[in-house]
Amino acid sequence: MQPLDITRHIESLVADRLRHAAPAVVLLGPRQVGKTTLARRLAASWPQGATYLDLELPSDRRRLDDAEAYLRMQAPKLVVIDEIHRAPEIFAVLRGLIDERRAAGQHFGHFLLLGSAALDLMRQSSESLAGRVAYLEMAPVNAPEATAHGLPTDVLWSRGGFPDSLLAASDGLSFTWRQDFIRSYLERDVPMFAPRMPAQALERLWTMLAHQQGGLLNQSQLAASLGVSAPTVVRYVDLLVDLQLVRRLSPWSTNAGKRLVKTPKVYVRDSGLVHALLGLETLDAVLGHPVAGASFEGLAIETLVHSLPAGSRAWFYRTHEGAEVDLLIERGGQPQMAIEIKRSSAPSLERGFGQACQDLSVQQRWVVYPGTERFPLRHGAQAIGLADLAGVLRGGA
Template sequence: MQRDLMPLIQHDLLRKVVLLSGPRQVGKTTLSQQLMADRPGSQYLNYDVAAHRAVITAQSWRQSAPLLVFDEIHKMPRWKSWLKGVCDGRPPEQQVLVTGSARLETFRQAGDSLAGRTLRWRLLPLSVREWCGQQHAQPAQALTHLLSRGGFPEPALAETDEQAQRWRAGYFEGLVREDVLEFSRLQDIRAMRLFAEMLRSRVGSPLSLASLARDLQVSPSTLARYLDILEALFIVFVVRPWHHNIARATLQSPKVYFYDNGLVRGDEGLRFENLVACHLLKQVQWQQDSRGSASGLHYIRTKDGAEVDFVLSEGESLTHLIECKLSDAKPHRALARFADAWPEAQAVQLLRECQVEADLGRIQLRAAADWLAHLQA
């Protein structure tokens, strides 16, 4: 399966070193192999493999390789300075792709040694748009499939639901046991595992770390660190309240969603909201990576409890107000309220099951499958 980012990465490799990050098993290695197939003689080196690590450390790879792919080198001490030397010393025609299953900017090596030398892309799970394009499916079929299987390639393409479930069980356990330990050197992995499990049933709700901390008998600051680690490893992502004052926004309760829709514990409404969140995040990050835009994903909640699931922003302006419903075609009261407060924003009520699309005042009732299929990412 060819991902939509592939031609964009091909183009950027002609100009800069490309940093490609994303969740484990989301398809980075497959995409790298497809890029290498178009460039005979290319070389793939994974820092986790001892033999490859020796070649990386000695810089003894084939100098004639038209494309070098370095995987997981963020685990190497002073990797940014090392990569700067590779960038500056490579032959002019040699292309370099760096991939990693953790957010490369989160690692503690300091300095801006790569400034001006790299371009960033983030590869996320399959979207309705990608599934339709690759599998020649209709948007409604794609949405149903991704709600059931999630957007990671292996379970999405599995022959049976049982195969997909077996993959997911091993995937989640491996993330918590191996990646979290390697990334953070945590002593109490049991508390981290329990925290991650608890988040699975709290998708889409404002998160009280103080309450969870009491249940787990740890400090709120410890849970905040755990959440940062889960974010950095592409296990969950955080959606914070919209506010012009960013500092105030970070003090309010965040909402947490999973990159793997199959990890959500809850009814179809929660799984649907999580899937929409993944699509909106993918759209926002595509705009950031492809255009350098100041796009953002947030939600709105007032002190009196009025809430809209998601808002999209560009700089200090809101562009979209989005509410998710399974089938309720009655305009959401809070959505109507905020649509009046931000008349420049497009107010959309996404329906999992939509009999007919309509415009009711400023609110657009839209079939979620078709609307998501027309996103750019």
């Protein structure tokens, strides 16, 4: 497969925030997702010029021995600091520098900060940069981005959205890259972010979650399988969520009078990592494995969640009586859209979906499937392709 310069939708959003909305932007995302490529491209075209620092490099770390003096000298340029979680003490320095630039009439576009650990980084930066920072999340390549560059959704689904995996010259090289990626996280990032957490146990949990893709989080069952306590499992899952490798999808639980499932569902966020953890090297291997449907569901959920307009949130809905919606989009406390996800070219709907839509009084009802045509289904729903529905959501529908 030929290398492609895939345009990422978030790039224009980062640029807009820096130019018009915030002195600093924190761009969060797992390693190798494309943050550095995006930042370098943005820096190269920044009107006032830019300075790029990678805190994994000792030479760049040394430039910040006197961070206040060095960063003050860079004004009015945009300063990009990669791997910012390696120097959390810089946040306090940035606050004073941002205020200085504001006093000089420079209100936006001071710093672009890149990091991998979402919750920890947000906590550190919010303590020092309250009111001065915008947070954006960069996910792996999604269906609309792949489709726009001629990459079939099945290739994206099989290989996942990390660019080096997606654009590898062969399935074998893609699979090897993903195996190395998993090993790197376990050997390098886990010790950095959680020094006392055994990487082998975390790998086993990660693999269990891949086997149970899209299942309810059963802490007791996972704890028994790992030989650890339930609180320990929670800490392990918290770390994978924090590193943006796992998603906890919360249940909608505000319907009075309904016996609702209140346990979150858990997804390994990148479908390619699901397949690598399960040893599935090719699309044929994925299609022949029981995880296929749940894996496609995870791909769809990631694409759709990252296509939501501002102010919308994603949930799932399930009652003990069998009413269920895979993805429920809410805005202003009111359910707006019910989405079912089917890995079938001829999707059909169960009665539980219709009952859930009735419970929630949702009129917009969609069924995501692997095709591209739209056609009506029962319960007032319409079948739609994944990239098309992402476009509907981006339009604010």
